[in-house]
Amino acid sequence: LMLGSALRDSLARGMLKLHYQPQVETMTGGLYGVEALSRWHHPTLGNIYPSRFIAVAEDTGQIEAIGRWSLQEACRQMVKWDRDGVHVPTVAVNLSAVHFRNRALPEYIANLLKHHNLTPDRLTVEITESVMMDNSSDTEEVLYAIRRLDVGLSMDDFGTGYSSLSRLTRLPLTEIKIDRSFINDFEHDTNAQAVTMAVIGIGSRLGMTVVTEGVETEQQWRLLEELHCDVMQGYLFAKPLPPEELEKWFRERQ
Ligand code: G
Ligand code: G
Numbered sequence: 001l002m003l004g005s006a007l008r009d010s011l012a013r014g015m016l017k018l019h020y021q022p023q024v025e026t027m028t029g030g031l032y033g034v035e036a037l038s039r040w041h042h043p044t045l046g047n048i049y050p051s052r053f054i055a056v057a058e059d060t061g062q063i064e065a066i067g068r069w070s071l072q073e074a075c076r077q078m079v080k081w082d083r084d085g086v087h088v089p090t091v092a093v094n095l096s097a098v099h100f101r102n103r104a105l106p107e108y109i110a111n112l113l114k115h116h117n118l119t120p121d122r123l124t125v126e127i128t129e130s131v132m133m134d135n136s137s138d139t140e141e142v143l144y145a146i147r148r149l150d151v152g153l154s155m156d157d158f159g160t161g162y163s164s165l166s167r168l169t170r171l172p173l174t175e176i177k178i179d180r181s182f183i184n185d186f187e188h189d190t191n192a193q194a195v196t197m198a199v200i201g202i203g204s205r206l207g208m209t210v211v212t213e214g215v216e217t218e219q220q221w222r223l224l225e226e227l228h229c230d231v232m233q234g235y236l237f238a239k240p241l242p243p244e245e246l247e248k249w250f251r252e253r254q
């Protein structure tokens with residue numbers, strides 16, 4: 001409860017930040033986009049990890065406010081990068097299952113893009129498997145409405161939890177992200193390679209962009225290239241960075 005009110009206070013005072021992790025095209029090494037990840041540094045409590053404060057936000061009814069904040073902040077940052085000549089094709093924002101039960105979400109996103117004068121391809125929404133588990137027709141309708149805006153829709157952490165292949169074909173996804181547990185020790189684990197290869201095949205045939213997370217070595221990059229994985233994200237390229245550092249990273253690679 002105390003953490004809940006600290007979070008409310010920090011959100012109101014603009015003390016939450018977004019960090020951005022680059023996503024790189026496997027074939028060319030070029031920048032595909034960035035994923036926005038929330039960071040909370042509290043003056044007395046220190047750094048509180050998103051796994052913890054996202055749960056607190058859900059328990060204290062603040063998760064939608066945080067989601068709206070991250071969408072706004074990511075759009076504001078994209079406009080700033082455009083002005084500064086930093087070409088970030090798209091930003092991916094994580095939203096929790098709760099958001100997708102709110103029928104007002106698609107219009108909120110549409111208005112936000114319009115307000116910032118951003119085309120819909122500049123934004124991707126990441127959903128987790130808990131959203132896929134949510135059988136409510138509201139959720140499905142909201143996902144289709146978001147997709148009709150032409151905003152990207154990405155399935156995060158694919159292959160863990162309760163992913164279902166039938167859901168994968170029923171939801172209007174543009175992208176799947178293979179969970180980083182499959183990439184751990186990928187070079188030596190032929191089972192993980194087999195699963196990754198199969199998921200890449202399914203994703204591509206369904207017309208989705210396939211992203212692998214947790215890429216940490218050059219050798220993993222080469223293997224993923226052989227498997228025709230589209231996009232990689234991981235410490236090999238950069239950890240999630242504050243906006244100024246992402247900008248520096250971008251300029252150094254030009
Ligand atoms: O770096 P990492 O510790 O940032 O992220 C941990 C987890 O927290 C990830 O699974 C990520 O999806 C989630 N996460 C990070 N930021 C947000 C956010 O703004 N909203 C939601 N719902 N999840 C987030
Ligand atoms: O939303 P998601 O759970 O996928 O968030 C990505 C999480 O993975 C973040 O906590 C981020 O800091 C972390 N991460 C990103 N790249 C790597 C990596 O190469 N290795 C490891 N171990 N973690 C990573």
Ligand code: NA
Pocket residue numbers: 035094126156
């Ligand atoms: Na994510």
Ligand code: MN
Pocket residue numbers: 156157177179180213
């Ligand atoms: Mn993930």
